[in-house]
Amino acid sequence: MSAATAATAANRLLPRLRSVGVVTSAAPSARSKRRAARGLVLWFVLAVPLLHALGALAVHVVWPHLRDPEYGRRANRLAARTAEHPARPLVLVVGSSRTAMGVNPAAWEAARPGAPNDPLLFNLGTVGAGPVQQLIALRRALADGAKSAVVLLEYWPPLLRTDGEYAEWRRTDARRLRDSDLPVVRDYFPDSGATEREMARARYDVFRFNCSRLLTQAAPCMVPKPGRADVAWADLDRWGWLPGMEPKTESDRRALVEHYRDEYRRRFAGHAIGADATRALRESVTAARAAGARVAFVVLPESAEFRAWCPPEVEAAAREHLAALSTECGAPVIHARDWEPDAHLADGFHLSRTGSQAFTPKLGTEVSRAFPQVR
Amino acid sequence: MHSLLADAPAHDAGFTSGLAYFRWLHDLLPAPFFHTQAFLAFFALVLAVYWTVPRRFQMTRIWVLVIASFHFYAAWSFELAFLVTGTTFADYLFGRAMGSTDRPRVRKLLATASVCMNLGVLCYFKYRGFFLNELYEGMRALGMDPGFTKLNPLEVIVPFGISFYTFEAISYAVDVYKRKIEPEKSLPRFLLFILFFPHLVAGPIVRAGDFLVQTRRPKRWNWLRVQLGVQLFLVGAFKKMAIADRMALYCDPVFKDPDAFGTVTVWFAVLAYAVRIYCDFSGYSDMALGAAHLLGYKLTNNFNMPYLAANVSEFWRRWHISLSTWLRDYVFIPLGGSRGSALFNYRNLLLTMLIGGLWHGAAWGYIAWGLAHGLMLVAHKVFQGFCEPRPRLKAALETWAGTGLRVFVTFFCVSMCWVLFQPELSKALAVFGKLFSIQKGQTLLLSNWALWATVGFLLACQLILRSGLWAKLHARLPAPVLGTGYAVCLCAALVLAPDAGTTFIYFQF
Structure with missing residues (x-):
């Protein structure tokens, strides 16, 4: 379009805008120009904090799920599923990405006996979550009104290490946290003040601090795929299950396993279960019990290769720790570690899509067996 | 690096290490980038102090700006801030000396000394590494012992904006020598001409004849000017954060490793780089112009829709005009x-x-x-x-x-x-190699739709501006609509800015 054509178009457009009252009819005088300029600047100065306040109200009060879509979308689906099946006892499975990808309640729905009181499995896994973030997710779900009959807590020794770089607070994104999470933050984060300051910044600098999450939800194509946050929630199914990796061939699977070998060897070297991790697991049990739920620990499947990476002393310590915790809390343990063949574990510790379909009906059956009285 | 309005990450020059005061200053204002919360806080303070000083104390206002400009630079590196101030003072003395004599040879000598001093500083900081390294390579190629070690280009600290203020000082010396302008008698006014922080680190390159005369005019708070300043600053910030930094996602990985990418991706990267460099530099210039307007100064407009130029000659009348x-x-x-x-x-x-x-x-x-x-x-x-x-x-x-x-x-x-x-010609040649021979390779994990949408948006904005529609609309739209619209643009820029923002390309010059 040339400048002349554009100018003609502009001249045609102006009377129309004027007729609908979008623009005023006459060019203003110098004095009214000054007045308009002052008005514009003052409106701008007022509008910026006002928009920030509205934004903060929107993402912190009205739609808090926008800041943490991974939890938020699960919470919405949980409410929908419980509304669909009000008579069935709800079984919340709380855990990490291993839970998120491994527990596929739709597979249980297809395979369950069909009794009206079959357990209603729901996946409340959180990618990257250790016991503290699991506690946060559970507390939120219970506070949101989830009436859970049983809570299954994932038990996985690698995530129970809390020293140095493995501390869970280091990988907790403050932008996802809510005010209701503050007790956990204050209790478990060594520098909770810094996290609270980050949370405050996410409130007053709402657009900048939450930009990647907001943009990922509004226009995912604008955000580069590597490191894009929506991998944790974009493909969630109706039951909170996150479809995992599905290696096409055995060599692909082995390559994935190899990819993680060094990382987990490092994690197992000098491994010790952190006191905070134990405390968080205990607190989860207490929170679930306080809401009237029964609790069990679940040890999810691992491949033989992955099990071989775990040194015997770490293995023994974890076994002892779990036994002690189970006895202390009076919570049974579902040992599913070797329930699935290696081919079902995409990278050695995450169940593949096929693996989750095979595993979840077994888990549902085991829950029914372990808690017959909740049926 | 964070983009606009987030705290700027430290741009560690390795210089600001001495006095505790300057270390503290560095923590407060880690990088001289306009699109940071730290700069906005600094600017708000300067603006408040500047306009609080009564109009009759004109020289006090100038000193406020000189001190603020010195601190703006010293926050990054106080040693280099003293260097810039020192050379500026020397240029002032050369100018005064030229004004005090009518002997052509002495005047020529003084002008030459001033130009040589400025070029000497420029060459020492900016070209020394390049020439020594080329000499080193040349001597090694001829089988000779250079007698010195090669310099690591990354370790050579180039003061921000050295090319800009050097050219300003040179133009002043030449103009005084040619008697196009009178030598400035007031030291604070001359210091302000060179050190004025909106143009100090990345231009526009101001001329003494245009700027010094403005320092003599009494400054009054003018809402029209304030509106223009806010508008320019916002447009610049939007260009930088929402467009330039976003385009960097398309071009940076490709330009870093062109061999890894396929031909189509490299073409997209070239397009993105063209958009990026324009929005980055013109965005900075707009912010500089806006900041200057808010302080009552008018800087040279540096860009005039250069990509709508119909030939290269016209392009250079529209691109980096100063x-x-x-x-x-x-x-x-x-x-x-x-x-x-x-x-x-x-x-x-x-x-x-x-x-x-x-x-x-x-x-x-x-x-x-x-x-x-x-x-x-x-x-x-x-x-x-x-x-x-x-x-x-x-x-x-x-x-x-x-x-x-x-x-x-x-x-x-x-x-x-x-x-x-x-800097690396080999990478440029690798990009050309990819552009003109169809080769397979990686693709960027980004939607090309967003790139085309950005290009279309930019083109539409330029056509609307060029047609005069925006000027007509702007004059007639009610203030609340415009003010809120500007605020919405700012919030949109904050959301659109990538997490990992980039520095300004032209700061390195």
């Missing part, structure tokens, strides 16, 4: 300009653009970029001569379609030249 006019006035015309034979004219064009390329950076890539632009200007002159006796061809090129074609060809050529605009 540099192109500087080169015209202080290099091209003194070389002989357009006088004399065509060959002489071509030589002048090539030399001018070569210096322009070298001004951007001490690397073969920038030299090649300058040379390529020189060759394009020569080609344009030749083509003009070819069209002159062919009125039908000339008329065809003036039509709507012909103009569109010329704009496209100019944009294409300029975009190709941007490939050279990087």
Whole structure:
């Protein structure tokens, strides 16, 4: 379009805008120009904090799920599923990405006996979550009104290490946290003040601090795929299950396993279960019990290769720790570690899509067996 | 690095290490970037103090700006802030000395001394590493022992904006020598001319004749000017955060490792880089102009929709206007300009653009970029001569379609030249290798739709501006609609800015 054509178009457009009252009819005088300029600047100065306040109200009060879509979308689906099946006892499975990808309640729905009181499995896994973030997710779900009959807590020794770089607070994104999470933050984060300051910044600098999450939800194509946050929630199914990796061939699977070998060897070297991790697991049990739920620990499947990476002393310590915790809390343990063949574990510790379909009906059956009285 | 309005990450120069005061200052204002919360806080403070000083204390206001500008630079590196202030003081003395004598030889000597001092500082910081390393390589290639070790270019600290304020000081010395302007008698006014923080680190290159006269005018709070300043600052911030930094996601990985990517991806990266460099630099310039307007000063407009230029010559009248006019006035015309034979004219064009390329950076890539632009200007002159006796061809090129074609060809050529605009010529050649031979490779994990949407948005904005529609609408839209609209634009820019923002490309020059 040339400048002349554009100018003609502009001249045609102006009377129309004027007729609908979008623009005023006459060019203003110098004095009214000054007045308009002052008005514009003052409106701008007022509008910026006002928009920030509205934004903060929107993402912190009205739609808090926008800041943490991974939890938020699960919470919405949980409410929908419980509304669909009000008579069935709800079984919340709380855990990490291993839970998120491994527990596929739709597979249980297809395979369950069909009794009206079959357990209603729901996946409340959180990618990257250790016991503290699991506690946060559970507390939120219970506070949101989830009436859970049983809570299954994932038990996985690698995530129970809390020293140095493995501390869970280091990988907790403050932008996802809510005010209701503050007790956990204050209790478990060594520098909770810094996290609270980050949370405050996410409130007053709402657009900048939450930009990647907001943009990922509004226009995912604008955000580069590597490191894009929506991998944790974009493909969630109706039951909170996150479809995992599905290696096409055995060599692909082995390559994935190899990819993680060094990382987990490092994690197992000098491994010790952190006191905070134990405390968080205990607190989860207490929170679930306080809401009237029964609790069990679940040890999810691992491949033989992955099990071989775990040194015997770490293995023994974890076994002892779990036994002690189970006895202390009076919570049974579902040992599913070797329930699935290696081919079902995409990278050695995450169940593949096929693996989750095979595993979840077994888990549902085991829950029914372990808690017959909740049926 | 965080983008706008988030705290700026420390741009660690490795300099600010001495006095506790300057270390504290560095923590408060870690980098002299306009699109940071730290700068906005600094600017708000300066604005408040500046306008609180009563109008009759004009010199106090100037001192406020001089001190603020010094602190703005010293927050990054106090040693270099003293260096810039020191050379500025020396330029002031040279100017005064030239004004105090009528003896042509003494005046010439003083002007030469001033120019040499400025060029010496520029060469020491900016070109020393390049020339020594090339000398080292050359001697090694000839089997000689250089007798010194090679410098690591990353360890050579180049003061921010050295090329900009050096050119300003040189133009002042030349103008005083040629008696185009009177030497400035007031030291604070002269310090402000060079150190004024909105233009200190990345231009626009101001002329003493334009700026010093403004320091004498009493400044009144003017809402029209404030509105213009806010508007320019916002437009600049939007260009930088929402467009330039977003385009960097498309071009940075490709330009870093062109061999890894396929031909189509590299073409997209070249397009993205053209958009990026324009929005990055013109965004910075807009912010600088806006900040200056808020303080009552008018800086030279640096850009005028350059990608709508119909030929390379016109492009240079629209792109980095303050540099192109500087080169015209202080290099091209003194070389002989357009006088004399065509060959002489071509030589002048090539030399001018070569210096322009070298001004951007001490690397073969920038030299090649300058040379390529020189060759394009020569080609344009030749083509003009070819069209002159062919009125039908000339008329065809003036039509709507012909103009569109010329704009496209100019944009294409300029975009190709941007490939050279990087320190490593080998990478530029690798990009060209990918562009002109179809090769498979990685693709970026980004939607091309977003790239096209950005290009379309930018083009639409420029056409709306050029058509005059925006000017007409702006004058008639009610203030609440405009004010809120600006605020919405700012919030949109904050959301659109990538988490990992980038620095300003032109800060390195």
